[in-house]
Amino acid sequence: MLISFKSVLKTAALSLLAWFSIPLSHAAGMVPQTPVLLVEEGMGEAVMNVRNTDARPALLHTTIENVEEGDDVLLVFTPPIARVEPGGIQQVRFILQNRQPLKTERLKRVIFEGISPVSDADGAQVTLGVRQNLPVILRPAGLPVEREPWKRLIWSMDATGIQIVNPSPYVVRLARAIVPLPGTRSVNLPRTYILPGERLHADLPLHASAQTMAVRIFPATTYGFAVDHYDAPVAR
Template sequence: MHPHKPFTALGAVATLCLLFTHLSTHAAGMIPETPVVVVDQALGEATLNVRNSDDQPALLYSSIEHIAEDDEPLLLLNPPVARVEPGQSQQVRFILRSAKPLETERLKRVVLEGIKPRQSTSDAHVSLGIRQNIPVILRPANLAVERMPWKRLVWAGAGTHLQVSNPSPYVVRLARSVNLIPGGATLDLGRTYILPGEVLSLGAPSILGTHVRLFPATTYGFAVGSYDAPLSLRE
């Protein structure tokens, strides 16, 4: 960890582009219509349209990827494999199979990969398209939509440690680096999300500041610029 790296606006923009920009009009391969999938338990499922932007047919392989903190198998995909013609779209269903009501939002990821057909029977190579990996948020039934869940994070500092907790039922997605204000010292969260009920601790040479500047994204994957959260200092 290098907490003294100077903060630059250009660096923040580059980080946000890497984290939150998944789609491009010039991208090739299988392109999802949205950068995030939200599955509401009240509905039991959600759908995602994936377009084959190449000029030849390809097989779309879809799979659920668990985050390190939550490996419970809560989702089924249908179909896991489908042939998609050039310029056409395939609908992928996300089916929630939790046996009990969700108490908080849960975070998964879906991997979408296109495999092009062999050019000839003698061709032993498999051509892979651009691999898409996007978040899937599972939402409890009747949980109100929270447009700015990052405002519910609680930041506190003491000595050489900064702690952030998420007492809310919402998944908070943000750039993995935050800055102490004033001063601009950069701290690394280690990942781009904070789960409901989590408490993360970050090391720093000293906690001097009044606010923490973070770069959040909405539930649906759109970056919203920076937000300065109040920082409480403890003895």
């Protein structure tokens, strides 16, 4: 589905905010200290402070989600469940347990959920939870910091659209909406991240495929902050 260029900037900004960051000023429940958890292999661990912004005590429930198929368990954490008083802060510790050195960045997600007992109209006890879902980047020891990993992506045309290849060791995150240039309408990527060594595809209409010379993307930094758009050349 095509989207007008006038709306793509708004769409990109909203999707970046929704996927990459946590609106701390408007958040309720359990609020993480930062919008991204970065775990350095050289350090072996990282911590995240989570604040209970509610006016009542709650249980902080932490879980890890894998985004890669068949991904092994590389990260353990403690505590999985903790009581946090109103306005209190709970520190959650994340520990790498990789058997082999990391060769590329790895992507996971961490979910912080606040669980509070609440009485309904009949006096029965029910449980309400507010979730914060954050990306987790595992960084290999000795890997240089790359502030613009999206510039390493390789874009090329095929019979039905655009192929995107990430030959770098970095996880690249960006808004789903991209704009084939020259043009004013956007198309969507399959998702908002491209893993190291991964290849993705975005369908294009026939007329757009014939004209596309570059693509405008809306990336985010490792720490989850949106940056200016970037126009990447498209090979033929």
